Amino acid sequence: MLFLGIEFFRFLSIGFMNKWFVATLMACSFWINPFMECLGNPSPGINRGFMVPLEWNEKMDIPFFIDPELTGPDRLCMIFGSVIGDFSGLGEPATDVYSWQIISPSNVQLFNRTGGGTFQNISFSFGQIGNYSVSLSVRRGNTVIYNATKSLSVIQGPSLILQPDYLLCGRNTVSVSVLDSNTPNLDQYTFQWKNAQGAIVGTTNTLEVSREGTYSVSLFLNNESGGADCLINGSTFVGPPNDFKLNISKTLVCLGERITVTPDVPFLGDWSVLKEGATSRVDMGTSFSLNFNTDNELGGAGLYRVFFNVADEKHPDCASEREVLVEVKNGPKFQSNLLKNASDCEMENGAFQVTANSPLDILEIKELGSKIFDIDQNENMLFEGLKPGIYTLEGTYNGCTRSSIIIVPNDSPPATQRFQLEKIGESCTDTGKKLGEIKVVFLDGAFEGEFRLVNQRGSIVQSGTIPNLPSLELTVSGGNFALEIVDTSGCTLPEELVFTIPGKNFVSYSVPEEINVCETFEFIPFTTDSLLFSLTFPNGEVINKNAGEAFTLTEAGSYSLMGSSLLANPDRCPRKTDFNVSLFEPIVFEEKLASQDCAGNVVYEAELFGRNPNTVSIRWLNENGSIVGRGSQFFLPAFGRYFLEVQPLESGYCPSSIHEFFVETPVFFVDVAISAEMFCPNAPSATLSVQTDLNTGDRLEWIFTDLNGKQEILKGFENNKTAEVENEGSYEAVVYNDRGCELGRDLILLMHSADDPPTLESIYYICSETNFGETIDPGAYEAYEWYFEGNLVSQSPTFKPREVGDYEIIVTNALGCSFLGKFSAFQDCVFKYVFPTGMILSDEKRHFEIFVNDPVEEAKVWIHNKFGSLVFFCENYSVVPSVSFCNWNGNENGRNVPSGTYIVTLVYRSERFGLNEKVSKSLLILD
Incomplete structure (x- = not known):
């Protein structure tokens, strides 16, 4: 499942609502950032947290003012009991006064706030499914310049089934889905999958994955304005159970070269190759590493994928598989044909022809010291006037080199130089094999001169002098050879044909070159033959085991393994292999809480106590044993029981070490309720009381906001459930947990x-x-x-x-x-003023008005409701005695204000009498 969370945060400047924030994570190694966002996108043009600058008209030399506009989402998705909506009024925050109101589906007023620039944008947490009404009124100076209402639909968010980690098993693909297939209106969602490189790899709910890596997904509902509602971002990692990589000797080789591929962890597994364009793999057997000739075991030049597939005992139904790419290039192709033998040592009349079966960049005849460049395919080259002997042909093309030999026989060799060969093949010994032998017998007795023995590629195997001997014995391994004998006069007599020394094969088994173990390891060489293994330990001790039996390795050092056939008449020779064992110190680790935010998003960290995390394999498992995280950081997908397993990389042979830990579900909310005693106008103070559970919360904070909007934290009342206060205004009690996260709050407006x-x-x-x-x-x-x-x-x-x-x-x-x-x-x-203490909205004769006499010259009037909101304002700088002014019929924004008690504040001035007074009194309004 996606990593989803709910975060509390305080509303800017007034902080009076619980705000839940659903954050998008970022997922790490490999559940990078894995957080989810279920928010409607803010409409274009919202400049959150900044004041929108005025534009200037240079021609008119006057500023353009940005008009107010109510913007926000049309739909919000609720996933965890609440969802945040962001709204903006645009306009000019430096001059405009914004009044917001939110009405619930049951027609209850949930939010009513008025203020300056800090109220240009608001965020509100919606906790109920249904249709809401969001209203905005904007006053610029004394004039209301904008009124608007928009509808908002809060719907139930979809059921998410995306897991943080999926196992990729062998050659199989894995289906990764975000939403349950039975999700209502599934076809209305837009999906976009991306791989780790940012390329789009899917646009449906389900993605079929065949390659290891991190995959991110975004899904949303399109709204009427073309934006995205209910945006959800998530990511998951798809990979095999085991951590290892493949090392290859070369990734670009010439046809005929050998390639070695080895996992960095000494796993025993199955090898296969797939040529680009082919539909089926070629099985390359089971071993700890793969070594093969590209000429004999592949289907020609091309691009190949080499696969290594290894079983995992913890996930017996899910093999781990990785691959490497290798490109095999075509090299030079040519063939040679003998056209004529040399008549004798003196006659240089031998000849052969070379045909280029591919283009050749260079053809070199080493014994002639000649090079021919830029040869076309199918071109023939004639070489004649040749002495008898062995000639080495080397062709170069496409950066690759290939060589072979051709023999020009001597038709009339001197009698003293004639010889015959006795060829003895390789043979087995108790500890390996004995090399083969070539015996050259000179038919005319002792001979003095030189010899050269080359293999079929022209490489010199042996060469030297013959010091007047009747025969010459050469020890060689099995293979194909050519021999030439040269007397002291320089006459060359080659053996006319390439000859073979029969070879012997070694018994077949596989062991890794390096074995890294923790404390102890049961080592079993791999073979399909009936063999006896003798292992020589670093201390010289030798232990024998039959194939399939384990050697217990407990010490580091160099080991020698001898494998011998148990058959009565073996056709393969014993084989000795050396390998090295390194001991890892036991890994000391533990899980550590790295962070836990107010949304409940929890991040754990593998504490390795100084060990490099790149040298270990880290797995986070749930209580079912399924992998839910990889890497040193773990973003908790849900609360409950988990396990941390750490193994050294480049070793599959360490006893499993697992730490178990349990993550309790945190408390996200506590009830908070404030009550106040009667605050008589002549009383010096009033007592506030709060009902809440401080055993769940860690800290209780009191916040005071005066009638001018100035806010302060009441330091003297922290953690007190009662507060003796003296000033009118808003009082909030806020409960926090030990991480400073808000768990609940309540607000009360205290007035006399x-x-x-x-x-x-x-x-x-x-x-x-x-x-x-x-x-x-x-x-x-x-x-x-x-x-x-x-x-x-x-x-x-x-x-x-x-x-x-x-x-x-x-x-x-x-x-x-x-x-x-x-x-x-x-x-x-x-005389000064007269205004009523009561008014009846339905009686035009009993509305609000003010009379003053001659001494009063200027006057201003404010009328506030019991919540401190301004409902009427008037000012007059030229008061006419005994003439009513500041008449008000109880109407606000086109509607009558509710019945109740209001506060009238009058400020009047008289220069003649030196007066500048402010008075307040109650105004009872009846319907």
């Missing part, structure tokens, strides 16, 4: 009681002579007490001061919160 302290001016002016003065209405309360100079003078809801002096008022609301207000009355006819 909806019945604010009485709205009073500090000074009221009266005119005693005319009885002119303002009637003071402090608001709607349960009880009122007006005091003048310390004496109770009234208990009415309103009061009109008539005497100059100091006053106090105590009001009490329905919740029992008492508020004290003070003011003074001075002799003057100065």
